Amino acid sequence: MVSFVDYVKLFAQAGDGGNGCASIRREKFKPLAGPDGGAGGHGGSIILRVDPQVTTLLEFHHRPHVRAENGAAGAGDYRDGRRGEDLVLSVPQGTVVTRENGEFLADLNSPDAEFLVARGGVGGLGNFGLASSKRKAPGFALLGEPGEEHTVILELKSVADVALVGFPSAGKSSLVAALSAARPKIADYPFTTLVPNLAVVDNPVARFTLADVPGLIPGAAEGKGLGLDFLRHIERCSVIAHVVDLAAWEPQRDPISDIRALEKELAAYAADLDRYRPGRSFLPPLMERTRVIILNKIDVPDGREMAEVMRGELSRLGWPIFEVSAATHEGLKDLTFGLANLVKDFRNSLTESGTASGSGAIERPVLRPTPKPARGEKPYTVIPIQIEGGTGYEVRGEQVERWVKQTDFTNDEAVGYLADRLANAGVEDDLLKAGASAGDTVVIGDLETGVIFDWEPTLQAGAELLGARGTDSRLYEPTRRSNQQRRIDYHAWMDAKQRAREELAAEKESGIWDDPGHE
Numbered sequence: 001m002v003s004f005v006d007y008v009k010l011f012a013q014a015g016d017g018g019n020g021c022a023s024i025r026r027e028k029f030k031p032l033a034g035p036d037g038g039a040g041g042h043g044g045s046i047i048l049r050v051d052p053q054v055t056t057l058l059e060f061h062h063r064p065h066v067r068a069e070n071g072a073a074g075a076g077d078y079r080d081g082r083r084g085e086d087l088v089l090s091v092p093q094g095t096v097v098t099r100e101n102g103e104f105l106a107d108l109n110s111p112d113a114e115f116l117v118a119r120g121g122v123g124g125l126g127n128f129g130l131a132s133s134k135r136k137a138p139g140f141a142l143l144g145e146p147g148e149e150h151t152v153i154l155e156l157k158s159v160a161d162v163a164l165v166g167f168p169s170a171g172k173s174s175l176v177a178a179l180s181a182a183r184p185k186i187a188d189y190p191f192t193t194l195v196p197n198l199a200v201v202d203n204p205v206a207r208f209t210l211a212d213v214p215g216l217i218p219g220a221a222e223g224k225g226l227g228l229d230f231l232r233h234i235e236r237c238s239v240i241a242h243v244v245d246l247a248a249w250e251p252q253r254d255p256i257s258d259i260r261a262l263e264k265e266l267a268a269y270a271a272d273l274d275r276y277r278p279g280r281s282f283l284p285p286l287m288e289r290t291r292v293i294i295l296n297k298i299d300v301p302d303g304r305e306m307a308e309v310m311r312g313e314l315s316r317l318g319w320p321i322f323e324v325s326a327a328t329h330e331g332l333k334d335l336t337f338g339l340a341n342l343v344k345d346f347r348n349s350l351t352e353s354g355t356a357s358g359s360g361a362i363e364r365p366v367l368r369p370t371p372k373p374a375r376g377e378k379p380y381t382v383i384p385i386q387i388e389g390g391t392g393y394e395v396r397g398e399q400v401e402r403w404v405k406q407t408d409f410t411n412d413e414a415v416g417y418l419a420d421r422l423a424n425a426g427v428e429d430d431l432l433k434a435g436a437s438a439g440d441t442v443v444i445g446d447l448e449t450g451v452i453f454d455w456e457p458t459l460q461a462g463a464e465l466l467g468a469r470g471t472d473s474r475l476y477e478p479t480r481r482s483n484q485q486r487r488i489d490y491h492a493w494m495d496a497k498q499r500a501r502e503e504l505a506a507e508k509e510s511g512i513w514d515d516p517g518h519e
């Protein structure tokens with residue numbers, strides 16, 4: 001049974017906004033006392049929030065599809081619909097959120113971090129909110145906006161200061177158990193550890209976290225063994241500790257070859273990692289981070305002799321070397337102080353550069369609202385495009401697309417109201433400037449999901465042109481002829497005048513009537 005999950009695909013559907021209500025208040029002696037339809041409630045959003053008590057993404061492994069609550073519809077008597085509850089999902093600290101194409105969205109690496117995955121839809125206004133001095137009793141209401149729908153990747157990357165890497169059965173879990181109060185599984189066979197173990201080490205110099213990364217083997221960067229499943233857990237560490245097994249039974253293995261093999265895998269993995277490290281840019285590249293060598297199991301026969309033989313060659317790497325025994329606790333005190341000093345130096349370097357606080361945490365990001373368009377800047381764009389082999393025009397903008405989504409196209413008055421809004425915003429003027437003419441195809445929104453229609457610029461704004469409630473006479477009685485129709489009418493008029501002249505001349509010649517001024 002799966003007990004630890006650090007990579008999931010999450011399908012998030014925010015709640016839809018509630019529809020507005022079109023209602024007329026009725027009172028005694030006042031059967032039509034005015035509009036009283038309430039607005040619909042906003043849909044609930046989906047939010048990721050760090051929970052210190054959560055250590056795995058297991059919940060989303062079993063339930064990858066999540067949906068927030070919809071907003072309730074408005075009602076008469078000025079009653080607004082209830083707002084949908086936000087769905088807050090608890091995730092472990094160190095969760096990275098990306099899109100399916102790899103685009104970075106958020107790095108939840110602080111205890112109180114949160115991220116809005118999908119925003120709930122806006123509720124539609126009722127006819128009470130749409131009433132004005134010219135449109136006193138609207139016969140329509142706005143629809144609720146659909147909630148956002150996104151597919152994101154959640155990837156857990158352990159937040160640790162020191163990462164223990166090494167071949168299987170090198171004694172990493174034993175070191176974690178000896179240095180902290182954690183009790184990982186320990187056994188005498190390879191790949192005992194199948195999930196990363198995090199432990200907190202208390203030291204007078206600095207308190208730091210230790211991560212036991214499951215055993216690596218040659219080819220791990222290509223997916224062999226546990227491979228890429230757990231290499232991600234060393235991305236955030238400031239110190240990489242090579243745990244070398246002095247009691248390895250393979251004759252072809254020795255401390256130098258083990259370290260070189262592991263460094264080769266780290267270099268292969270870092271080639272992709274260092275190209276894109278969102279949110280952790282203050283960390284140096286993976287291959288430039290501090291290294292230490294831990295020679296474990298010096299208590300076994302020939303273990304101490306092996307350490308003495310290899311000490312000179314290992315010292316050429318320029319990395320600190322610690323000889324320890326997880327079983328007898330020999331050398332663990334020096335190892336703990338050594339790691340604590342390295343972590344402290346790293347945190348001090350961040351403090352001096354102003355990147356992070358002395359505890360090693362990243363500065364809290366400052367969230368600012370999206371700036372409004374500058375004066376004179378349009379909140380939408382009009383772009384000529386090709387639609388089915390012909391020229392069309394695409395109108396894109398968050399505001400105008402929301403207007404379209406909230407329009408009830410079965411109600412003529414609602415369609416006329418949309419035309420008024422678009423005209424008042426300047427969309428018609430910009431279409432004319434872009435070269436559009438009557439009958440051209442216009443799409444508002446995405447070409448696949450937007451609303452496509454034949455543009456008729458005669459739909460001029462003005463609520464005084466409305467017909468009966470729920471109708472708009474402009475949709476049926478265009479008041480301006482096109483240039484082609486003007487030409488047809490002109491030629492027909494001239495032909496009629498010519499025929500009338502010919503008929504008068506024929507009657508005169510036949511003697512039906514004479515010119516009264518002729519003697």
